[in-house]
Amino acid sequence: MARSKEFxxxxxxxxxxxxxxxxxxxxxxxxxxxxYMGIHxxxxxxxxxxxxxxFVKTLQRYDNQIEAKITTHVNTQESPCKAIRQLFMLAILRDELEPVGCLAVNSAxxxxxxxxxxxELVSNSFSKTEQLLYALVQKGQKTGEVSSQFEAKKLSDLLHNSLVGLRVLAKTTNDKKKLEGIIDMTLSMLK
Structure with missing residues (x-):
């Protein structure tokens, strides 16, 4: 008879x-x-x-948790620019119990x-974020909230690159003003 798990x-x-x-x-x-896990x-x-x-299971779990945060904090925004800002803010605001930075970026x-x-797991995770940014930029360009000066795909790719860079930088500093200033400057290209 198999023993039941004690955890x-x-x-x-x-x-x-x-x-x-x-x-x-x-x-x-x-x-x-x-x-650390407290099991044999x-x-x-x-x-x-x-x-x-x-490790692969933890990456999958992390990806699911990030998707849940995006659903809760980003997809609920009516304004595409506010949604993009919220996505960037998620990269620098963290629960005090969370480790610093981003597990997907660290793993990459x-x-x-x-x-x-x-x-492949990291690439899929990044791809989901790129698709979200692309959809938000397209929506913003249709409503006039985002400038049509740049192609939506190129702009969303640049935003994703900036977001990944911000996730790395968040590991090296806890200067919130500096990080928010970078977000402001990055998002100024949307106007």
């Missing part, structure tokens, strides 16, 4: 995500995961597979050159 799978997966987010994939050992090594293997499989920098599966 909540979602809670320990959240802990694994936090640890990978703080330390990165390479720096996080299985022993680190055992200690065998339970990790039985429930999530090896370290890489666990650390692993995407040599880990196809991670590269």
């Amino acid at each position: 909540n799978e979602n809670e320990v997966l959240q802990k694994a995500m936090e640890l990978f987010w703080k330390q990165g994939y390479e720096k996080t050992s299985m022993q680190d995961l055992v200690e 090594r065998r339970s990790i293997y039985d429930t999530f597979g090896d370290k890489h499989s666990l 920098v650390e692993l995407s050159l040599h880990d196809f599966e991670v590269r």
Whole structure:
């Protein structure tokens, strides 16, 4: 008879995500995961597979959480420019318990050159954000809220690049005025 799990799978997966987010994939050992997640090594293997499989599951979880934040904070904005601003603000405002920066960007920098599966997950995540920005720019250009001086696709690609850069910069400074100034300057191209 199989033993029942003595832990909540979602809670320990959240802990694994936090640890990978703080330390990165390479720096996080299985022993680190055992200690941080508070479960036995065998339970990790039985429930999530090896370290890489666990990491992939945490990236998927992170992507789902970001989608939920976007649905709650960005997609509820009536104005395309306000929605774009809110998306940028999500990159710099964080829950005090969250690690600094963005797990997807961290993973892209650390692993995407040599880990196809991670590269695909990050690429898909980035693609969703690019599509959202493109839709918002197009909507803004149709309503006149966003200048039609630039092609919507090129403008949304530039915005996405700026957003990724902002996510990296947010790891190095907690100067909110500086980060908000960068957002203001970036979004000034929408006018």
